[in-house]
Amino acid sequence: MSKQQSFTDQLWDFFCSLKLAIITLILLALTSIIGTVIQQNKSPQEYMEMYGWSESTFKLLDSLQFFDMYHSYWFLSLLGIFAVNLICCSIKRLPRIIKVVREPVLKADDGLFRTFSNREEILAQGTVESVRDKVVAVLGEKFANPVVNGEDGKSYLFAQKGAYSRFGVYVTHTSILIIFVGAMIGNVWGFKAFVNITEGQSVNAIWLRGDKVPTPIDFEVRNDDFKVEFYEGGGRPKEYSSDLVVLENGQEVMKKTIEVNHPLTYKGLTFYQSSYGVAGDPIYRFRVENRATGDAVTIMGAQGRHLSLPGGKALIPMGYAENYQNFGPAAQVNIDKGDHQHGTPFLVFKNFPQFDERRGGDYKVTLLDVQQTYYTGLQVAKDPGVWVVWLGCLLLVVGSCGAFFLSHRRIWVTIQPLEQGVGVKIGGNAHRNQPAFALFFDELKKDLDDALSS
Amino acid sequence: MDSSLFFNITTIAYFAAMVVFIVYLTSKNEAIAFGATLICWAGFIANTVAIGMRWYEAYALGYQQAPLSNLYESVVFFAWSILLIYLLFDLKYKQRAIGAFVIPFAFAGMIWAQWSLDATIAPLVPALQSNWLTYHVITCFLGYAAFALACGVSFMYLIKVGKEERSAEESPIGGLLGMFPSTKVLDDLNYKAIMVGFPMLTLGIITGAAWANYAWGTYWSWDPKETWSLIVWFIYAAFLHARFTRGWVGRRAAWLSIFGFGATIFCYLGVNLVLSGLHSYGGS
Numbered sequence: 001m002s003k004q005q006s007f008t009d010q011l012w013d014f015f016c017s018l019k020l021a022i023i024t025l026i027l028l029a030l031t032s033i034i035g036t037v038i039q040q041n042k043s044p045q046e047y048m049e050m051y052g053w054s055e056s057t058f059k060l061l062d063s064l065q066f067f068d069m070y071h072s073y074w075f076l077s078l079l080g081i082f083a084v085n086l087i088c089c090s091i092k093r094l095p096r097i098i099k100v101v102r103e104p105v106l107k108a109d110d111g112l113f114r115t116f117s118n119r120e121e122i123l124a125q126g127t128v129e130s131v132r133d134k135v136v137a138v139l140g141e142k143f144a145n146p147v148v149n150g151e152d153g154k155s156y157l158f159a160q161k162g163a164y165s166r167f168g169v170y171v172t173h174t175s176i177l178i179i180f181v182g183a184m185i186g187n188v189w190g191f192k193a194f195v196n197i198t199e200g201q202s203v204n205a206i207w208l209r210g211d212k213v214p215t216p217i218d219f220e221v222r223n224d225d226f227k228v229e230f231y232e233g234g235g236r237p238k239e240y241s242s243d244l245v246v247l248e249n250g251q252e253v254m255k256k257t258i259e260v261n262h263p264l265t266y267k268g269l270t271f272y273q274s275s276y277g278v279a280g281d282p283i284y285r286f287r288v289e290n291r292a293t294g295d296a297v298t299i300m301g302a303q304g305r306h307l308s309l310p311g312g313k314a315l316i317p318m319g320y321a322e323n324y325q326n327f328g329p330a331a332q333v334n335i336d337k338g339d340h341q342h343g344t345p346f347l348v349f350k351n352f353p354q355f356d357e358r359r360g361g362d363y364k365v366t367l368l369d370v371q372q373t374y375y376t377g378l379q380v381a382k383d384p385g386v387w388v389v390w391l392g393c394l395l396l397v398v399g400s401c402g403a404f405f406l407s408h409r410r411i412w413v414t415i416q417p418l419e420q421g422v423g424v425k426i427g428g429n430a431h432r433n434q435p436a437f438a439l440f441f442d443e444l445k446k447d448l449d450d451a452l453s454s
Numbered sequence: 455m456d457s458s459l460f461f462n463i464t465t466i467a468y469f470a471a472m473v474v475f476i477v478y479l480t481s482k483n484e485a486i487a488f489g490a491t492l493i494c495w496a497g498f499i500a501n502t503v504a505i506g507m508r509w510y511e512a513y514a515l516g517y518q519q520a521p522l523s524n525l526y527e528s529v530v531f532f533a534w535s536i537l538l539i540y541l542l543f544d545l546k547y548k549q550r551a552i553g554a555f556v557i558p559f560a561f562a563g564m565i566w567a568q569w570s571l572d573a574t575i576a577p578l579v580p581a582l583q584s585n586w587l588t589y590h591v592i593t594c595f596l597g598y599a600a601f602a603l604a605c606g607v608s609f610m611y612l613i614k615v616g617k618e619e620r621s622a623e624e625s626p627i628g629g630l631l632g633m634f635p636s637t638k639v640l641d642d643l644n645y646k647a648i649m650v651g652f653p654m655l656t657l658g659i660i661t662g663a664a665w666a667n668y669a670w671g672t673y674w675s676w677d678p679k680e681t682w683s684l685i686v687w688f689i690y691a692a693f694l695h696a697r698f699t700r701g702w703v704g705r706r707a708a709w710l711s712i713f714g715f716g717a718t719i720f721c722y723l724g725v726n727l728v729l730s731g732l733h734s735y736g737g738s
Contacts (some may be wrong), residue, residue: 022692029688036678036729068677192672229471231577239580260580261669272671308588389673393660400656404649
């Protein structure tokens with residue numbers, strides 16, 4: 001044997017070892033803490049302000065990739081070691097397990113019997129055949145139908161249950177690798193983007209994260225309407241929703257109102273309601289009454305404009321609040337006296353038309369309504385790997401339940417003629433949850449005793 | 455009659471059960487242990503009724519949401535989960551003494567919730583209005599509760615094993631420890647509880663990821679809460695694998711279980727109170 005060979009052997013054993021698995025898991029747990037304490041992916045200025053670090057501290061931590069640690073080379077390497085460990089363990093142990101399941105030992109010799117912690121010997125009367133048939137019947141009823149073999153006047157029985165639970169561990173391990181593969185597919189062929197669409201407008205390009213120019217998509221999305229609803233008696237938002245329409249070559253192909261938690265998916269792209277904002281200035285409508293004459297006019301116009309009033313003066317809408325101190329929609333306005341001198345600003349409320357009565361002045365102003373155009377902020381994602389990840393998750397749950405809660409239970413029986421009658425030797429084991437198996441074995445012994453003594 | 459009355463009954467019952475369990479340890483009278491278990495059942499039923507009524511009260515206010523919407527509701531649900539897991543373990547393994555080390559977690563939760571948490575029923579913000587919230591919270595908390603039981607049992611193990619080693623030559627241990635299950639049983643219960651908790655935590659992480667993907671298109675974003683749940687998962691995964699290695703049963707396993715529960719509590723509360731992120735129920 002060359003020295004080279006023994007080194008590869010050592011390396012192989014290292015990557016197969018349980019110790020490596022435990023150490024890797026603990027290292028992953030410990031290092032993961034870093035990224036929860038240091039906020040990730042901020043700008044250098046933000047870090048130095050947030051944590052009061054000097055530039056040298058910042059540079060040191062930056063060189064350790066602590067600011068995007070979950071994508072750092074060392075963290076990914078740790079995950080890589082974890083994956084290699086999982087693969088090696090499985091390659092090493094799986095063939096033996098397959099053998100245990102597919103080619104079970106059908107005839108237990110005395111050596112094997114000695115290894116069982118659950119064993120019993122019963123002396124029965126009759127022939128080997130008659131005793132065997134009784135044992136087969138009891139096993140079949142209480143446990144599983146046994147495989148029967150005969151040799152040299154002896155009878156060998158073997159029965160098993162839950163053999164496939166042996167694979168639970170490997171299903172679990174494989175599922176983690178499948179999740180890794182799914183994540184990689186998503187990283188390579190998927191993307192995250194966002195797009196803002198103003199009400200009434202449509203887009204055919206989205207902004208990939210970190211990009212400075214939009215990326216075209218091969219269909220159009222139009223935002224017909226955006227709504228925000230509030231719970232009664234407070235400013236707590238209840239629901240944001242956007243009426244989206246998907247168009248191809250100018251034809252409407254899909255229509256859906258999306259809300260938070262209810263996205264729209266078309267051609268592998270999913271649009272999520274994520275934010276909103278105001279687009280452009282609001283348009284106001286007021287009713288203005290001349291106190292002296294009682295004449296009233298309705299005027300309409302955008303923020304900052306001089307809206308002429310009869311008599312040469314002008315009303316100027318200055319600002320708008322959707323819900324001013326829980327009094328509902330309010331506008332701040334002032335009246336230009338005609339000499340381009342702004343008057344004192346004052347508030348008018350849509351829900352309280354009489355509010356302006358008390359102010360005095362030449363005009364009584366009532367806010368009729370305000371039309372504010374919104375844009376809806378959509379997150380756009382494409383992730384072809386996500387189904388692979390879900391498959392992995394499903395296998396992870398199924399596999400770990402199998403690995404934890406099912407066990408491979410086996411029973412061997414040897415029946416042989418003895419001087420005083422027929423000797424029945426029973427032994428069995430379970431690869432997990434031995435106490436429960438011991439209880440079951442005691443029951444089985446009793447049943448066999450009853451059957452054989454009758 | 456409203457839910458707060460039943461929450462009060464729950465708190466009192468858990469306190470009483472805790473005291474009676476301690477009396478049991480000193481008196482060694484099985485009848486007392488049975489009484490403590492009955493009190494646990496009574497408290498559990500009151501806890502269940504209280505959560506049910508709170509659900510109804512939210513519904514009456516016009517909010518269609520399960521009572522899992524803020525820190526207060528999550529803490530009382532945590533107490534409920536601990537009792538559920540404890541009572542199931544009690545039915546199966548009938549080790550009464552562990553109640554003295556598990557019920558205090560539930561009592562601590564209840565008393566904290568009632569004394570200093572805001573019990574107002576507030577409507578959910580849009581991001582949380584999803585059935586995934588219910589699946590996610592229930593699986594996570596059943597996992598946390600099993601880890602709480604494992605932690606309590608691990609404390610018992612460490613106390614008992616320490617005493618055993620010091621008085622190895624003398625007669626069997628008397629006093630309070632006489633009623634403790636054997637160290638072998640405690641070690642096994644620790645393992646069994648984690649075997650229940652681990653798949654639950656796994657499901658909790660998966661339902662969280664599925665929800666995040668459905669709501670934002672990202673199943674994993676290394677948010678501090680997500681990361682801490684993974685840290686907890688890593689710790690218990692290490693625990694489960696350590697069982698197969700010589701030298702990692704017994705004392706070290708008990709410590710690992712206690713660390714694991716410490717990490718669990720940090721994941722549940724610390725992340726919200728100390729760090730910042732998506733799970734904002736603990737924030738001010």
